[in-house]
Amino acid sequence: MVTNEFKNYAEEAIVHTYNRFPVAFDHGDGVYLYDTDGKKYLDFAAGIAVSAFGYNVEEYKDALKAQIDKLMHVSNLYYTEPMAEAAHKLVKASGLKRVFFTNSGAEAIEGAIKVARKYAFKKDGSTDHEIIAMEHSFHGRSMGALSVTGNAHYREAFQPGIGNVVFANYNDLEDVKSKITDKTCAILFETVQGEGGIYPGEKEFIQGVRELCDEKDILLILDEIQCGMGRTGKMFAYEHYGILPDVMTAAKALGCGVPVGAFVVGEKAEDALEPGDHGSTYGGNPFVTAAVCKVFDMFESWKILDNVNEISAYMDEKLKELASQYDVIESTRGLGLIRALEFNVPVNPYINKALEKGLLVISAGTSIIRFVPPLVITKENVDDMIDILEACIKEVNDK
Numbered sequence: 001m002v003t004n005e006f007k008n009y010a011e012e013a014i015v016h017t018y019n020r021f022p023v024a025f026d027h028g029d030g031v032y033l034y035d036t037d038g039k040k041y042l043d044f045a046a047g048i049a050v051s052a053f054g055y056n057v058e059e060y061k062d063a064l065k066a067q068i069d070k071l072m073h074v075s076n077l078y079y080t081e082p083m084a085e086a087a088h089k090l091v092k093a094s095g096l097k098r099v100f101f102t103n104s105g106a107e108a109i110e111g112a113i114k115v116a117r118k119y120a121f122k123k124d125g126s127t128d129h130e131i132i133a134m135e136h137s138f139h140g141r142s143m144g145a146l147s148v149t150g151n152a153h154y155r156e157a158f159q160p161g162i163g164n165v166v167f168a169n170y171n172d173l174e175d176v177k178s179k180i181t182d183k184t185c186a187i188l189f190e191t192v193q194g195e196g197g198i199y200p201g202e203k204e205f206i207q208g209v210r211e212l213c214d215e216k217d218i219l220l221i222l223d224e225i226q227c228g229m230g231r232t233g234k235m236f237a238y239e240h241y242g243i244l245p246d247v248m249t250a251a252k253a254l255g256c257g258v259p260v261g262a263f264v265v266g267e268k269a270e271d272a273l274e275p276g277d278h279g280s281t282y283g284g285n286p287f288v289t290a291a292v293c294k295v296f297d298m299f300e301s302w303k304i305l306d307n308v309n310e311i312s313a314y315m316d317e318k319l320k321e322l323a324s325q326y327d328v329i330e331s332t333r334g335l336g337l338i339r340a341l342e343f344n345v346p347v348n349p350y351i352n353k354a355l356e357k358g359l360l361v362i363s364a365g366t367s368i369i370r371f372v373p374p375l376v377i378t379k380e381n382v383d384d385m386i387d388i389l390e391a392c393i394k395e396v397n398d399k
């Protein structure tokens, strides 16, 4: 736990956009983080679904150190080998055609929106195309990403947004259908809604939207920033539904700790953006793309997907057991290692108690505990997590 002095020192110099937990982390090892007092924490948050391999991973560190010794950055005016290789790996893993590397998830969404608008512009030359996004969605904090985020509270003070965005209810095919006009250029949603409460897309919904998009030549944009990169037990969550999006966004675990995102375009939209249409100074620099290359290699050599599928089934079982024992828990849901425990009371007291007891979990809204652990966790880690969480539930409920 941090001292008030340190907290004040930090808050003095940073913009107050976060209510941070009262802890300062110093280092990590495996699935554990250590604070500046040396206290150990079991990490079921993974830096918000980022650190898929956990911490202090020798071969990942070695790959980054080797790239630092060679070259960090040259801009996108030149080719580098790591970028070309990372792009090919992402194309292969996604089943799509071409990659643009960004520095964050929000920027990947910005790029995806530009692809959709340009694709439609090239068809009819008009500049009033519409995007259908979903209620309770989250796509990031930049103006474009915010404009398609279905949480009025995040948007309100920053209006006007980019405009021509309409919101439909997630998993409601009829609602989406009713919002399509001849101006619609894209339908955008998370394959599994993350911040909105861990809601996996339903098969009929996702396949139905895919068909609507095909029928009307609308681009389907899937946000895989949180649910992609193996988290659901497939490399990308849309593989569960037997469809391909026209544009896909990735970030978070794409670099496992270096700031990198990407939007990836399929056949239909692969030539929508042309030279001069988009750019980024840092985007895909050799440092971050060396990390991306290593991440894809490790997904294979560490057999990450097998572990996610095995452990997530076990974790689902354990969370169901827990849910059945305590009246404050309503339900549990999720896909792979993105899981929710929905409470009928605010979850903050439980999450704060967990921190005290050396367990990191985060919320998704006021009544949901979200679990997005490193993808390398073991059954023993799940048992430890359940034990600590159960102790927290007992203590908080007793008060």
Ligand SMILES: *Cc1c(COP(=O)(O)O)cnc(C)c1O
Binding pocket: 104, 105, 106, 107, 109, 138, 139, 140, 141, 190, 194, 195, 223, 224, 225, 226, 227, 251, 252
């Ligand atoms: C985190 C997240 C984003 C935004 O990513 P940043 O890197 O924070 O800009 C967008 N979409 C989803 C689904 C996310 O979980």
